[in-house]
Amino acid sequence: MRPFLSHPFDDDKLKEECGVFGVVGVADAANFVALGLHALQHRGQEAGGIVSYDPDHGFNSAxxxxxxxxxxxxxxxxxxxxxxxAIGHVRYSTAGSKGATAIRDVQPFFGEFxxxxxxxxxxxxLTNAAALRRELIERGSIFQSSSDSECIIHLMARSIQKNIPERIKDALRRVEGAFSVVAMTRTKLIGVRDPLxxxxxxxxxVGDSGWALSSETCGLDIIGAEFIREIDPGEMVVIEGNKVESFRPFAPAKSRFCIFEHVYFxxxxxxxxxxxxxxxxxxxxxELAKEAPVEADLVCPVPDSGTPAAIGYSQQSGIPYAMGIIRNQYMGRTFIEPTEQIRNMGVRLKLNVNRALIKGKRVILVDDSVVRGTTSRKIKDMILDAGAAEVHFRIASPPTAWPCFYGVDTPERSKLLAATMSEDEMRDWIGVDSLKFISLDGLYRAAGEAAGRDAASPRYCDACFxxxxxxxxSDKIEEGFEMKAAE
Incomplete structure (x- = not known):
């Protein structure tokens, strides 16, 4: 039996695959990595791992x-x-065995060369992991996990380059998809981002002699590190001692950073x-308040991810902001076995309505996204049960109509509400007085693109919208996934 249970109602959010962190040049580096991973816990709550190196003890992992x-x-x-x-990783599975993660799937992965x-x-x-895996197995590789990431280790093993950084370059030139990699040798800390x-x-x-790599700046903050810069798309940095070397191992490409990182992850x-x-x-x-105004008495976030957008909506619209829904901060993923009775309680385990505030009010609920829509329906029911006069949903992202294949756990397209319904149909299915999503142009404006989205050359990856x-x-196309027809 797995020791780690998911919330019975927690499958209605997109989940980031993982976070990575690494430190070099500090005493007890693993403790710094543990702190960094704690700050990155939102990127993966399923499992975590740390690998360290010490000259007297060699490589060690947990x-x-x-x-x-x-x-x-x-x-x-x-x-x-x-x-x-030391380097570390927190995980929420995407590629690999869903819902039945084995300890062998937990990173970091280690190889002896x-x-x-x-x-x-x-x-x-990695979007070509299945093809690479078949090729590597046919050539004699023996895989220990179901993770796409293990392909990188096997490609490194087959490289003829004379040092680890060059073998990493060789391996990553063979893979397709999205990758931010933190790696280590006995003396080097290495970071790489994919060309996009x-x-x-x-x-x-870190101090006078240490360096850190992190998925996000919040990981640097927790260890008191100074943010120096982002690793550029297509860049590889190799850190040894007090020296940071930069390489460009890939052909130049236009950056397409994931816009959902801004929205939610x-x-x-x-x-x-x-x-x-x-x-x-x-x-x-x-932007939402400009695009989708409505007469109401309160603007309430769906905690916690809807909070900043709800504050912005309130300030722009002039409608008072209020905490109409209170989050139970102590609802852990290992709470209790999700029996049928508990499942029927739904989001009430995690969220509760502030009844005295909501009763008789016209309420605007601001949430970050609608995926399957099941949680939105439950929250709407809770608000109406508390005596709200009207319920209006405002969503801080465009309709999620396409699955992500670049490191986000997304349902298949047929299970995405926006892939099968119009906005009006979604409104009726959820059962609210109105439902509006921010436009893709509005999202780009909020992210700093004043002219909105340039359809010919968008700045961000927005494939899910x-x-x-x-x-x-390529792997999914081989399995039968149909790409959007050219317009």
Whole structure:
């Protein structure tokens, strides 16, 4: 039996695959990595792992199911991870075995090569992993996990290059899709982003002699590191001692950073592309109020991800902001076995309505997205049961009509509400007085593109909204996925 249970009503949000973190040049590096992973816990709550290196003990690793705080704060675990160099990973499965993750699927992955060992942690998803896996198995590779990321280790093993960084370059030139990779050798900390820069990766300075790589700037903040810069799309950095070398191993390409990082995945206190995530989400609410006004008494966020947009909507519309829904902060993923009775309680385990505030009011609910729509219906029922006069949904992203293949756990297209219904049909199915999504142009304006989305050359990857995939998902196409027809 798996020791880690999902909420019975938690499948109505898109989930980021993972977060990566690495530190070099500090005493007890694994403790710094544990702190960084704790700050990145929102990117993956299923499992985590840390690999460290110490000259006296070699490479050591610990991989566990569950939260960072429950595993990597224990002395008996952390004492097994000595050294001044370490990397780590928090995971929510996308590629690999869904719902039945084995410990062998938990990263970082480690390989022993003729020139020494190396460990890698990968955020993203390889869209040609199935084809690569078949090829590698036919050539004699023996896989230990179901993860697409393990392909990178096997490609490194088959490279003829003489050092680990060059083998990583060789391997990553063969893969397609999205990858932000943090890797380590006995002496080096390495970071790489794919040519389109779909997933984030940042560089930080730790004291006078240390360096850190993190999926987000909030990971640097928790260890007191100074944010230096983002790793550029298509860039590889190799850090050894006090020296940071930069390489460009891939053909130049136009950046297509994931716009959903701004909407939902990243923490609001992080900085992406020089922009505060909080400010972008606040501005999404401003744009929503301009695009979709409605007469109401209160603007209430669906906590916590809808909060900045709800504040922006309130300020732009002049309608008072209120905490109409209260989140239970202590609802853990290991709460209780989800029996049928508990399932029927639905979101009430996690959210509760502030009845005295809601009764008799016309309420605007601001949420980050609608995926299947099941949670939206339950929240609407709770608001009406509390005596609301009207319920209006405002959504801080365009309709999610296409699955993501670049590191996000997305239902198949037939299960996405926006893929099968118009906006009016979704409104009626959810059962609210009105339902409006921000436009794609409005989302781009909120993210700093004053002219909106340039259809000929968009700045971001917005495939989950537009069906415009910047990297063809070759494995899924082989399985029968149909791309959007050219307009």
């Amino acid at each position: 991989r566990r199911f569950g939260y960072v705080r429950d595993n990597f704060t224990k002395p008996d675990v952390m004492e097994t991870l000595p050294g001044s160099l 003729s020139m020494g060992g190396a460990a890698i942690a990968h955020n993203g998803n 820069g779909v997933r984030p990766l940042v560089l930080g300075r 990243s923490r609001p206190d992080s900085i992406l592309g020089g922009r505060s995530v909080y400010e972008t989400r606040h501005q999404i609410g401003v 537009s069906g415009d995939y910047p990297i063809a998902p």
